[in-house]
Amino acid sequence: MATFQSLGVGSGMDLASLVTQLVAAERAPKQTQITTQQSQVAVQISAMGSLKGALSSLQSTLSPLKLAPSFNVFAAKSSDEEVFTASALASAQSGSYDVRVLQLATAQQISSAAYESGASTVGTGSLTLAVGEESFTVEIDSESSSLAGIRDAINRAEDNTGIRATIVNGTNGSHLVLTAQETGAANAISVSASGGDGGLDALTYPSDNASNYTVAREALDAEIEIAGVLHTSASNTIKEAIDGVTLTLRKADPDNTLSLNISRNLDTLTTRINAFVTQYNSAASTLASLQSYDAATQKAGPLLGDPLVRNIESNLRRELGRPIDGLTGDYRTLSSIGITMKLDGKLELDQAKLREAMEADFQAVQRIFSSENGVAVRLDSIVSPHLSADGSIANRNKSLDDRTKRLQDDQAALDARMQVIEQRYMKQFTALDSLLAQLQSTSLYLGQQLANLPKIGKE
Incomplete structure (x- = not known):
């Protein structure tokens, strides 16, 4: 059988190029279809990754807000941290104490x-x-x-x-x-x-x-007086004197009475709530981008019209605006504590108003997020099913993976079919090339014979 290199030698034509062009012409419609579908699937997979990432980040900020004990964050403050410092756990209680550090614990x-x-x-x-x-x-x-x-x-x-x-x-x-x-x-x-x-x-x-x-x-125990009560400790780190509070003694100062103040750490809670607002806005931007349509360029987001994304977006917005059942008084909704929704669907946090609400009615703020039907609980109930191992995103990704494999099979089948077609063309053009070579040889022979006819007549 002729090879691509020898094909056309007999005819003088570039038959190899012709075979390549014919095969390419037959491949083009199906190849375009497969390539287009592969590109579409790749875009869908990327879009689902963006959706999952946005929801996962949002969920991470909901976790510390949906559990009531997470709001038990306290700060312990010493009036002179050169003498002693303090920290507080969730089990601490707010309060103020007079403290005298009489003696540090020492190692002999x-x-x-x-x-x-x-x-x-x-x-x-x-x-x-x-x-x-x-x-x-x-x-x-x-x-x-x-x-x-x-x-x-x-x-x-x-x-x-x-x-x-x-x-x-x-x-x-x-x-x-x-x-x-x-x-x-x-x-x-x-x-x-x-x-x-x-x-x-x-x-x-x-x-x-x-x-x-x-x-x-000398080998000495630490001695500290708290609210007039003497406490001794073998260590300068004292955890037993006040429940949930750790005192670290740095210097003895028996002649001065210092203060220890334990209060709710509103700064930490504000930071957590601000993180939730930030991540919600990031998720809202992602959801909007996935469903966007630019009339000027006529370009659509990869999940435009997708019911999954549309439902997630509408459900999240709905839950943000609902009041909390069982709450009365001034603080019953996110807007009442300084979290409002703008026209573009994003949240805006007024930190001063939030702090005012926490100082006025801390329990109400806590319940707005972490009660049985609190905002963080409700939002998490929307997000979690989509992120589970058998949730909608996982199922969609599995479907896209299956499509990818089918397209790979289609590509392999197309490649195999094109090889058969190429061989068929090769066989056909090899025969044609051989025939043309024979005709060319016959033509040359006849030409030579005809050229000799006058000579025969003259003899």
């Missing part, structure tokens, strides 16, 4: 008597160190009997219960310094020695020998 630190250097030999035997009731023992042999060796043995002990050993060098020599890693009176350090050559007795604490150690810092 003791310093041994002076040795000539860190290399000085102290002794051998066993050292048992304890912080409070937790203890551990290190064995000191001749290789670790120096001050530095004892330091390292303490720090490397796998069962070390919370003592850090260091060497501090001073004008009178080197000192072994032991520091408890936990604050509080119950975490006092003790050291006892046994066995060996007796040299470790110089490191025992407490001891009858007052020269063994100098107490650099």
Whole structure:
């Protein structure tokens, strides 16, 4: 069979180009149809992705507004944060307290008597160190009997219960310094020695020998007075004094009475509500764009006239304007707390009016969003079904995926059919090319014979 390269050699015609053009002409109508449909499906898939993204972002801002406990956001404020700071959980209650920080919790630190250097030999035997009731023992042999060796043995002990050993060098020599890693009176350090050559007795604490150690810092509990009530704590982070409130002590200031104020964190709630308004407006813009039509350019959005998008948009708008059942008084709707809908369907937030409403009737504002038929609850009930694994968006995407696969099959079938047609044309034009070559050869022969006829007559 002739190839594209040899086709037309006999006839002198560009039959290969002719075959290509004929195949392209037969492919064009169906190929245009498939390509157009593939483009349309791709646009639809992108549009559904935009719709899902817009609704997901909106839903993320509804989550903290549809649950009543999420409104229990409190701020705790110290009048002097150089002395103490405070934070509050949802379980806190509003209130004000007089506070005096009498004493900070400290971790004990003791310093041994002076040795000539860190290399000085102290002794051998066993050292048992304890912080409070937790203890551990290190064995000191001749290789670790120096001050530095004892330091390292303490720090490397796998069962070390919370003592850090260091060497501090001073004008009178080197000192072994032991520091408890936990604050509080119950975490006092003790050291006892046994066995060996007796040299470790110089490191025992407490001891009858007052020269063994100098107490650099006592093990003390924090002491704080709140509303005239004394509270002690082993830590400078106090969580038990006031329910839902954590106090962090920074500096003792027993001579001054400070204030602690706990109130609802309206700034955080305003930020959450503003985020909802922003995301709703973003979703509204997306819905409008998907259904848009530009008369000047005659270009339509990818989901113009789609009932799914139209229903989502109308349902969201409807729920935003409904009052909340069971609420009476001045605050019953979004507009009453400063959230209004503009002519273009987007929301506008008056933060001053919202704050005024929260200060005047916080429970009403909370119920507008999170009651059984609150706005956030109702909007979430509209959005969630569309975003579920078997929701409308997932089903639409599955349908589009199925269409994509069918179009891929159509493309494969078209390619296969065009190959058959191309081979058919090749066969036909190969035969034609051969016939033309034969005719050309016959014509040449006859021409030669006819050219010789006069010569025959003359002879």
